Amino acid sequence: xxxxxxxxxxxxxxxxxxxxxxxxxxxxxxxxxxxxxxxxxxxxxxxxxxxxxxxxxxxxxxxxxxxxxxxxxxxxxxxxxxxxxxxxxxxxxxxxxxxxxxxxxxxxxxxxxxxxxxxxxxxxxxxxxxxxxxxxxxxxxxxxxxxxxxxxxxxxxxxxxxxxxxxxxxxxxxxxxxxxxxxxxxxxxxxxxxxxxxxxxxxxxxxxxxxxxxxxxxxxxxxxxxxxxxxxxxxxxxxxx
Numbered sequence: 001x002x003x004x005x006x007x008x009x010x011x012x013x014x015x016x017x018x019x020x021x022x023x024x025x026x027x028x029x030x031x032x033x034x035x036x037x038x039x040x041x042x043x044x045x046x047x048x049x050x051x052x053x054x055x056x057x058x059x060x061x062x063x064x065x066x067x068x069x070x071x072x073x074x075x076x077x078x079x080x081x082x083x084x085x086x087x088x089x090x091x092x093x094x095x096x097x098x099x100x101x102x103x104x105x106x107x108x109x110x111x112x113x114x115x116x117x118x119x120x121x122x123x124x125x126x127x128x129x130x131x132x133x134x135x136x137x138x139x140x141x142x143x144x145x146x147x148x149x150x151x152x153x154x155x156x157x158x159x160x161x162x163x164x165x166x167x168x169x170x171x172x173x174x175x176x177x178x179x180x181x182x183x184x185x186x187x188x189x190x191x192x193x194x195x196x197x198x199x200x201x202x203x204x205x206x207x208x209x210x211x212x213x214x215x216x217x218x219x220x221x222x223x224x225x226x227x228x229x230x231x232x233x234x235x236x237x238x239x240x241x
Contacts, residue, residue: 028040028206042074045072087212090107103131106122122175132160166216
């Protein structure tokens with residue numbers, strides 16, 4: 001008879017911890033509620049040749065064509081090399097991928113560990129998969145629908161979480177060519193022939209305060225705890241019989 005109250009108490013404690021964890025603030029954030037240039041901190045826009053960035057109507061669409069490219073980056077506030085690690089999250093989808101291209105768009109994260117390929121995490125998005133770099137780990141996924149991606153970086157290694165799953169889908173190592181330090185860029189930042197298409201971005205946010213894996217929504221956690229409680233009741237009944 002004393003087991004069930006203990007389980008309920010543990011459930012309450014778990015829900016409380018989830019609520020606390022959910023309050024982790026983002027240090028920088030842009031959403032489609034404003035333009036990139038109107039965000040805080042503001043974002044720079046750059047387009048070359050066939051590349052274009054359409055901010056109105058939101059969400060923002062970044063397009064690259066052929067060897068032409070477009071990208072956007074926050075002007076200040078991002079530090080990919082903090083000792084505690086960094087967390088970057090964005091929600092986006094692929095609207096189209098150019099024929100003959102390997103990817104439709106890219107999210108690039110540059111740290112300050114060193115100004116070389118060892119300081120750059122290149123996250124490529126194709127219409128049917130996501131991949132770290134061009135040779136790194138990949139994961140088959142329908143990216144033509146909106147997905148939420150969270151990337152955590154610590155000690156020059158990255159982990160990818162998809163759609164609030166608390167377990168990392170794939171891990172990644174730095175790679176790609178030297179471009180800069182402490183920068184977060186979305187779209188297609190290079191004239192490489194491997195990227196071409198249109199990607200639609202709903203929001204991008206980050207924190208340099210640590211690495212934070214997604215946590216279950218309170219409703220999902222409550223459902224899980226309900227299953228645990230039911231199991232406890234069945235256990236008690238079995239003990240009685």
